[in-house]
Amino acid sequence: MAxxxxxxxxxxAARPAPQSFAADMPLLRIEGVAKTFGTFxxxxxxxxDIRAGEFFALLxxxxxxxxxxxxxxxxxxxxxxxxxxxDGKDIAPVLPHERPVNMMFQNYALFPHLSVYDxxxxxxxxxxxxxxxxAARVAEMVALVKLEGMEKRKPDQLSGGQRQRVAxxxxxxxxxxxxxxxxxxxxxxxxxxxxxxxxxxxxxxRLGTTFIxxxxxxxxxxxxxxxxxxxxxxxxxxxxxxxxxxxxxATRWIAxxxxxxxxxxGRLTAREHSRLTVTTAGAGALMVSELWxxxxxxxxxxxxxxxxxxxxxxxxxxxxxxxHTINRLDGVITDVNYLxxxxxxxxxxxxxxxxxxxxxxxxxxxxDAYLAGQRVVAWFTPDDCLVLEQ
Amino acid sequence: MASRVVRITRFNMTSLxxxxxxxxxxxxxxxxYSFNASRLVTVWGGxxxxxxxxxxxxxxxxxAAWMSLRVAAVxxxxxxxxxxxxxxxxxxxxxxRGRALFSGMLYSPLVIPEVISGLSLLLLFVxxxxxxxxxxxxxxxxxxxxxxxxxxxxxRLTSLDRSLEEAAMDLGCDPVRAFxxxxxxxxxxxxxxxxxLAFTLSLxxxxxxxxxxxxxxxxxxxxxxxxxxxGVKPEINAICTLVIALIAVxxxxxxxxxxxxxxxxxxxxxx
Numbered sequence: 001m002a003x004x005x006x007x008x009x010x011x012x013a014a015r016p017a018p019q020s021f022a023a024d025m026p027l028l029r030i031e032g033v034a035k036t037f038g039t040f041x042x043x044x045x046x047x048x049d050i051r052a053g054e055f056f057a058l059l060x061x062x063x064x065x066x067x068x069x070x071x072x073x074x075x076x077x078x079x080x081x082x083x084x085x086x087d088g089k090d091i092a093p094v095l096p097h098e099r100p101v102n103m104m105f106q107n108y109a110l111f112p113h114l115s116v117y118d119x120x121x122x123x124x125x126x127x128x129x130x131x132x133x134x135a136a137r138v139a140e141m142v143a144l145v146k147l148e149g150m151e152k153r154k155p156d157q158l159s160g161g162q163r164q165r166v167a168x169x170x171x172x173x174x175x176x177x178x179x180x181x182x183x184x185x186x187x188x189x190x191x192x193x194x195x196x197x198x199x200x201x202x203x204x205x206r207l208g209t210t211f212i213x214x215x216x217x218x219x220x221x222x223x224x225x226x227x228x229x230x231x232x233x234x235x236x237x238x239x240x241x242x243x244x245x246x247x248x249x250a251t252r253w254i255a256x257x258x259x260x261x262x263x264x265x266g267r268l269t270a271r272e273h274s275r276l277t278v279t280t281a282g283a284g285a286l287m288v289s290e291l292w293x294x295x296x297x298x299x300x301x302x303x304x305x306x307x308x309x310x311x312x313x314x315x316x317x318x319x320x321x322x323x324h325t326i327n328r329l330d331g332v333i334t335d336v337n338y339l340x341x342x343x344x345x346x347x348x349x350x351x352x353x354x355x356x357x358x359x360x361x362x363x364x365x366x367x368d369a370y371l372a373g374q375r376v377v378a379w380f381t382p383d384d385c386l387v388l389e390q
Numbered sequence: 391m392a393s394r395v396v397r398i399t400r401f402n403m404t405s406l407x408x409x410x411x412x413x414x415x416x417x418x419x420x421x422x423y424s425f426n427a428s429r430l431v432t433v434w435g436g437x438x439x440x441x442x443x444x445x446x447x448x449x450x451x452x453x454a455a456w457m458s459l460r461v462a463a464v465x466x467x468x469x470x471x472x473x474x475x476x477x478x479x480x481x482x483x484x485x486x487r488g489r490a491l492f493s494g495m496l497y498s499p500l501v502i503p504e505v506i507s508g509l510s511l512l513l514l515f516v517x518x519x520x521x522x523x524x525x526x527x528x529x530x531x532x533x534x535x536x537x538x539x540x541x542x543x544x545x546r547l548t549s550l551d552r553s554l555e556e557a558a559m560d561l562g563c564d565p566v567r568a569f570x571x572x573x574x575x576x577x578x579x580x581x582x583x584x585x586x587l588a589f590t591l592s593l594x595x596x597x598x599x600x601x602x603x604x605x606x607x608x609x610x611x612x613x614x615x616x617x618x619x620x621g622v623k624p625e626i627n628a629i630c631t632l633v634i635a636l637i638a639v640x641x642x643x644x645x646x647x648x649x650x651x652x653x654x655x656x657x658x659x660x661x
Contacts, residue, residue, distance in 0.1 A: 076556055096559045109557035113575045122571075126562030174561065 025088055027052035027210055028073070028178060033082035034234075035068055042068040044234035045081065052177075055204050055211045057225030059218055061257070065234040066214045070180050073212065074103045086177065097126070102176035106183040108167035110155040116142075116166050117151040123174045141169040144203065161192050168200075172207070181213040185220060197223050218258050222246065230254050246305075248291060252388045255303050262309065262355050263388075264302045268295060275325075275382060278302050282353030286327050287382040297389045304385040309357035311345060311376045327385070329355060329378045333370050345370060347378050417634060424627035431622045441628040451629065454613035458593055461524065461609060465531035466588035472532070473539025473588075474581055478569075480540070481547035482555075499537045507534065508601030515602060522604030530602040531592040538591060539584035546580035547573075579647040586644035590637050 026049035035043040043065040050056050058066040071077045073084065075096030083090050091099060102123070110119055120141050124134045142148055145165035155163055164184065171179060184200070185193045201224050204211045215221050221228050222242040229239045238250040249255035252263065266280030274290040278300060286302045311333075334354075335346035344358040355378050370376060424442070428435025445451055480493055499507060511530045520526055550573065558568035596611040603612060610633070614626055 074556075074560060076559075095564070096556070097562045097564055103557075103560045105553045105557055107551065107553060109551060109553040111554060111557070111572055122558070123561030126567070170557075170561070 026050055027054075027087060028212075029083075029085040029088075030069075030073075031083045031085065033069070033072065033079045033084060035065075035072060035077060035080050041234050043072070043079075046231075046234070046236050047082075048229060048236060048239065050178075050210060050212065052210055053208045055201065055224060055226045056213070057221035057228045058212065058214045058231055059221040059228050059258075060216065060231035062216055064231040066216075066231050067182060069231075070103070070182055070212065070214045073178070074101055074180055075099050100177040101180060102171040102174055102178075103180040103182065104167050104171040104184050106186060108155075108163050108187075110163055110166055110170070112155050114154075115151065116147065116153050116155070116158070119155070119166055120170045120173050122170065127174060137173060141173050144172070145169045160187055160189075161196070164188060164196065168203075172203075172209070176209065178210045178212060181211060183215055184213065186215075186217075193220070200224060222258075230257065232257075248386065249303075249388070252301055252303070255388060260306050260356065260358075262304045262306065264353070266300065266302060268298050268300055268387075276387060278387065282351050283327075283329050283349060283355070284351070286385065287325055288385050288387050289382045291386060295387050295389060301388045302385055303388050304355075304380055306344065306356040306358040307342075307360075308384040309355060309378050309380050311347070311357050311359065311370060311378055313374075313376060326379050326381050331355065331376060331378055333372050333374045333376055336370065336372050343369070347376060349378075420627050421631045421634070423624065424631040426624055426627070429624065431624055431627070441624045442632075444625045445628050445632075448625065451610075451613060451625070454608050454610045455629070457524065457607055458610035461527050461531060461599075462589045462592040465528045465535060465592045466585050468528070468532040469536040469588040470539050470581060470585040473536040473584060474543050474577075476536070477540045477543035477547055481544050482573075496540055497537050499534050500541075504534075504595075504597040508598040511598065512601040522602060523607040526602045526604070527599050527607070527609065530598050531588075531595060534595065534598055535588035535591045538587050539581075542584040542587065543577060543580050546577045550576055579650045583644040583647045586640045586647070590640050593633070593637065 028048075028050040030046060030048040030050075032045045032047055033043060034041065034045045046065075046069065058069060060066045068077060072079050075091070075094065078092065084092060086100070091101075111122065114122065117138055120138045121134050124137055129137070138151070142151060145168055147162060147165050147169065150158065150162065150166075155166065158166065164187070168184070181200075185196055188196060197220060200211075213221070213225065222245075225242065227239060227241055228245050230237050230245065232253060238245060238254050240248075245254070246259055249258060255261045255263070264278075264280040264282045264286065266278040266283075266286070268276060269279045269285070270277035271290070276288045276290050276295065277285055278288060279285050280302060283302070288302055329347075329349050331347040331349040333345055334348045337344045338361075340361070342358050342360050344356060347355050347357060349355060357378055423431060423434075425437050425439065426433075426435055427438035427440060476496055480489070480496075483489075508530070511526075511533070515522055515526050554572050554576070555565075555568045558572040559565065563571060594611060595609075596615055599609045600612050600615075603609060608616070610629070614629060617623065617626060
């Protein structure tokens with residue numbers, strides 16, 4: 001809808017075509033970029049578009065090449081192959097200090113010999129700003145990250161959270177087009193990390209700067225980013241919104257990397273409209289709704305997230321219509337883990353396979369809680385699970 | 391380390407006292423005898439500042455002391471400049487061909503006997519037909535002390551977080567400015583410590599100086615050595631006490647400087 005309105009507006013104003021084309025052009029375009037260290041291919045012909053104002057997360061296990069990619073964007077590494085276009089211009093020959101891109105380092109890299117003020121002003125002085133202007137900008141940045149009154153302190157007189165804020169203020173002070181954040185919250189404890197996540201998102205919304213964050217923490221990526229690019233062994237395996245990534249992972253690897261999942265390997269035995277029947281060794285015949293694109297292989301995995309597996313003492317009532325078909329698995333609870341907000345269960349099925357289930361603890365007093373050794377029925381609908389080919 | 395408290399026992403105290411006595415008793419005796427009023431070195435004749443007075447009226451000795459100080463200051467400065475450059479090259483430069491050879495050769499004065507380096511320098515100066523004096527000693531001391539500066543500065547540089555320089559570049563510094571504005575201030579205490587180390591090494595060197603110096607430009611240790619050969623005068627004790635005091639001050643300052651340097655590094659590199 002919004003896009004339609006924009007097109008109408010352009011049409012009415014009779015703007016020249018190239019401008020509306022430029023608006024469609026992503027702010028950052030990574031084209032077939034590769035980087036090899038010795039014999040190790042850290043980044044392997046990777047392509048990615050990032051739009052202006054986006055909060056993008058690069059997610060992957062350590063050593064997947066996400067930091068190398070970030071360092072290529074900052075200019076600390078040069079790609080062996082491919083191009084990086086910022087605003088349509090190739091930035092390969094542009095040195096780090098001339099790029100309209102700033103980076104927030106994992107360990108913050110605050111200059112220990114300079115005060116908070118001088119750390120934030122560092123980049124502004126190099127840009128040749130007037131004194132008064134620098135003072136005004138630093139004051140603005142200090143207010144932005146709520147560090148008023150700390151300007152004269154040295155980095156070693158600050159707490160971890162305060163240092164993180166100084167690093168953020170310093171990297172934002174030059175008003176970069178793109179801010180790169182390398183594991184910005186890794187050094188903070190859990191509570192502080194959660195509040196800082198919210199602050200980062202708020203800040204990004206307010207400034208409209210494009211943020212690219214590198215993280216190995218999937219929760220962090222899911223909370224903050226509008227889109228997530230999952231990387232593995234130098235390649236981008238899926239680029240999606242957090243919800244899509246979690247609910248419709250492209251591969252088995254992603255399904256296991258992002259969140260927790262039960263997998264049952266089996267053979268596709270029947271296809272009726274968009275309802276597939278997969279015969280598995282661990283859980284018998286399971287019915288799964290087919291998504292786009294259609295399944296092409298015979299040997300597949302049925303994947304189901306633990307929170308979508310419901311437990312009950314008796315088999316749930318099944319309606320007559322096919323739409324109400326559910327998958328029912330009988331088993332015995334072997335393990336109960338109370339985690340506060342939720343409880344996770346391990347259920348041993350009759351075949352000997354295990355299925356994990358989790359349920360929110362919605363009542364404070366739960367006299368009906370399941371215990372280890374109890375017989376239960378684990379059930380889920382065909383829409384709650386999905387088929388993964390690899 | 392801090393958690394392991396060493397209990398003070400009689401055995402510990404005794405061994406500490408014996409160890410300290412072994413190291414410092416000769417020096418303490420020398421210092422005490424420098425205040426001796428007697429002309430005989432080994433006979434105590436009461437407290438006096440006579441020999442200090444004597445030293446400050448001894449033109450030849452004063453000239454040698456002045457010569458030593460100048461050589462130490464100039465060679466320490468040259469060694470610091472060259473040694474710092476070498477350290478930066480080794481710690482920050484890209485892996486160039488012959489890097490291992492370069493670092494090995496740089497550290498060779500640490501292991502080559504002074505007699506050999508002194509002799510080889512003498513041969514070089516003779517071959518070049520250089521007039522031996524202030525500059526030959528200074529050059530010789532620079533080659534001797536440069537590697538010490540490199541060791542100190544290089545260890546500081548390798549412990550310094552590289553992302554600091556990258557952050558400086560990210561914020562608009564070209565590599566040279568990043569070095570001058572960020573790296574240099576952070577390694578300055580190590581450079582100062584290196585300078586002071588080079589200064590003291592030059593000040594107390596006898597062997598290399600005696601090979602490379604010429605007539606009329608003896609350094610203080612050479613002068614003292616030649617005096618002692620004719621019999622120990624109590625004046626020597628006074629001079630030695632002054633030299634010890636000077637070196638002690640320089641070493642204390644240098645260790646404070648390197649302590650300052652490493653405490654700054656902690657906030658820079660928490661890993």
